[in-house]
Amino acid sequence: MSQNQNKSPIYAKIDKNKQYMKDNVGLDTSFDLGFRELVVLKTKIQLYYVTGLCDASVVQQIMRQLVQINDDEINKKKVPEIVENRIIYQQVERTQSLDEVVDQMLSGLVVIFIDGIKYAFIVDVRNYPGRTPQEPDTEHVVRGSRDGYTENIIENTALTRRRIRDARLRHEMLKVGERSKTDICLCYIDDVTDRDLIKITKEKLEQIEIDGITMTDKTLEEFISGRKWKAYPLVRYTERPDVAATHLMEGHIVLIVDTSPSVIILPTTFFHHMQHAEEYRQTPLIGSFMRWIRFIAIMASTFLLPLWLLFVMDPSLLPGELSFIGPKEEGTIPVAIQIILADLGIEFLRMAAIHTPTALATSMGLIAAVLIGQIAIDVGLFGPEIILYVSISAIGVYVTPSYELGVANKIARLFLIVATALFGSIGFTVGFTLYVLYLVQLKSLKTPYLWPFIPFDAYGMLQILFRIPIPYSNRRPSIVHPKNDYRQPKT
Secondary structure: HHHHHOOEEEOOOOOHHHHHHHHHHHHHHHHOOOEEEEEEEOOEEEEEEHHHHHHHHHHHHHHHHHHHHHHHHOHHHHHHHHHHHOOOOOEEEEOOOHHHHHHHHHHOOEEEEEOOOOOEEOOOOOOOOOOOOOOOOOOOOOOOOOOOOOOOOOHHHHHHHHHHHOOEEEEEEEEEEOOOOOEEEEEOOOOOOHHHHHHHHHHHHOOOOOOOOOOOOOHHHHHHHHOOOOOOOEEEEEOOOOHHHHHHHHOOOEEEEOOOEEEEOOOOHHHHHHHOHHHOOOHHHHHHHHHHHHHHHHHHHHHHHHHHHHHHHHHHOHHHHHHHOOOOOOOOOOOOHHHHHHHHHHHHHHHHHHOOHHHHHHHHHHHHHHHHHHHHOOOOOOOOHHHHHHHHHHHHHOOOOOOOHHHHHHHHHHHHHHHHHHHHHHHHHHHHHHHHHHHHHOOOOOEEEEOOOOOHHHHHHHHHHHHOOHHHEEEHHHOOOOOOOOOOOOO
16 A cells, blocks of 8 residues: 555545545635535445546536436445446546545546545546647648647657557656646657666656646756756657657657647757758658758857857958958947847847737748848948858758757857957867867766767767668667667568
8 A cells, every 4th residue: 555545545434535625625615626426326426526627528427327326226235336337438446545536636537435435436537628739830841740749648648659559668657746746658668768768767757856847848857857057958859749759669768748749858969959850751862961951050050150250350261262251341349249249139039029929920020131130231230241140040040950959059159159259269269179078078868968979889970960761770779778779670
């Protein structure tokens, strides 16, 4: 018997259970707590449920089944057995703990008490409000499925299992948060995922002590990563079931958090955040081409502005063929300040677009691009090249598949710009070295962040640089230490 069962056992007298629900849950105070008392074979039976999380027709059906017992049965000594037999739903469990009764009722299940019995029936008829699966806004593909995860954890597990119909796929349900009691599903393939990885993840989840994780996956990430102040994401988010299923097949763990359409994939490396589903929806050659274009864009978003600033400060570093780079006229504001101001201006526009109604977002973009940009150049606030290179860097951020990685690269870019502006070529060199060292020392659940580059793995690096044809990709990534290394039989 668990500690909770010893702490608050169910009373045999049904009125004491009702008083407990009044004192601890707010029965008769909270309007959305449903309660109904019936008499079956001269025995009191009470039903408790949350109106917004249960389908009213289902609750009515349960009541109808219980009332009909009076017409069909006469054995008053077997009321619990008869009630359990009449509840024709998929999951009906017994519990002897009032704490568990409260937790399950607030999760959307129906609880049934019977007078004189020291246990209750828990009937799973939950029906969470939410939207239908649809393609995520941030992970569009030209070819591929159009469904995506929703805020309903039950639907999300079904979307995953639809793609992996393997008996060894495991969905373990946990609860986190003393008050929120948020459902978290730990997903993995039993004969593929490393046991130590599963153990570490479970331990981190069980060690979480907090009132609630109402901000769902982001709060969970901060507890899992263990780094309170970090720029780069140590877990990957996705709203696509096919992406999550692919990582499960590789040996990763997926965490599904109720009320969040994003799932967490771990462990992940820097290069996981640079991949996109579109690359695997095209031929290997086209996929490799798209991947290299994306790499160039991400590199430009981080290093283009500080490198251009270095060449402006020291034109002797440029070869003769590139001598045209740099402003033709000296402005009233230092170039470094112009870059920082223009970069911050892009951030203003991005944040404004998030809070602007869709119908007005296009108009706001036109005003910013045509009026503000051009006027800033005309009055001498910015040079034309500033606008050009800041725009290229901004586009590189939007090309980055991972939103979290794109924001982290912005911070790294600002750091390199300041270092270059203050100390020139030495500042750029030292800043770049510190940047690489920072990435090298990062780890995601004991997984090196820059793998397979550091430590170097030839096969893994080949998979990163090129979109290898699927028939030749028969090995799982060694970084997750899969129990079953080969995805296909050896030939």
